Amino acid sequence: MVSISRYKIIFKCSEHLFLVIATCPSECVCPSCGAPLCCHDHRERHVLLKSGIHVTLLVPRCRCLQCRRLHTLLPDFVVPYKHYEASVIQGVVDGKDLSACPAEDSTLRRWRSEFRRMAPYAETLLRKVQDAAYPLFGASLLAFLRQKFPRRWMRSVLPLLSAHGFFPATRFACCAGSACGTLVPIEERSGST
Numbered sequence: 001m002v003s004i005s006r007y008k009i010i011f012k013c014s015e016h017l018f019l020v021i022a023t024c025p026s027e028c029v030c031p032s033c034g035a036p037l038c039c040h041d042h043r044e045r046h047v048l049l050k051s052g053i054h055v056t057l058l059v060p061r062c063r064c065l066q067c068r069r070l071h072t073l074l075p076d077f078v079v080p081y082k083h084y085e086a087s088v089i090q091g092v093v094d095g096k097d098l099s100a101c102p103a104e105d106s107t108l109r110r111w112r113s114e115f116r117r118m119a120p121y122a123e124t125l126l127r128k129v130q131d132a133a134y135p136l137f138g139a140s141l142l143a144f145l146r147q148k149f150p151r152r153w154m155r156s157v158l159p160l161l162s163a164h165g166f167f168p169a170t171r172f173a174c175c176a177g178s179a180c181g182t183l184v185p186i187e188e189r190s191g192s193t
């Protein structure tokens with residue numbers, strides 16, 4: 001599973017689907033070995049938006065050119081292995097008004113619990129990205145991100161986590177049409193993440 005932040009979405013009227021096309025080749029790399037990914041096929045992904053509308057995305061699935069693993073590319077408003085849009089889950093984590101959130105209480109508790117488990121990983125990766133420019137025992141970078149980008153901090157964290165293999169390893173958590181060119185059928189030899 002690879003979370004991407006640069007993409008375009010095309011509505012396919014005849015099929016009532018939204019086709020997701022990655023637009024940044026540098027994001028299309030294998031989280032397992034770092035090699036480039038090549039588009040293999042597409043799969044449907046259902047998402048419940050903040051507006052309450054169910055949509056079906058057609059997300060690309062890519063094959064790693066080196067280790068041959070398959071990875072699904074997910075736009076960053078989709079949380080891996082979650083039905084709800086990222087902004088809905090973020091609102092719950094942030095303690096926002098939940099009146100518009102149709103999820104059950106047990107689901108809300110699980111999202112909060114999962115965030116508490118995810119936070120140390122995100123903090124570590126954010127510090128790694130900052131390298132030596134940030135003091136080791138300084139204030140939380142994740143807290144800073146949440147404060148500076150209150151409406152979309154989760155969408156900033158998801159690609160970072162997926163790029164470092166967080167989601168496949170923990171079950172929390174798709175090649176790019178335009179980025180990699182046309183669809184290239186490749187013989188399937190391994191499972192996908």
Ligand SMILES: [Zn+2]
Nearest residue numbers: 030033064067
């Ligand atoms: Zn690989």
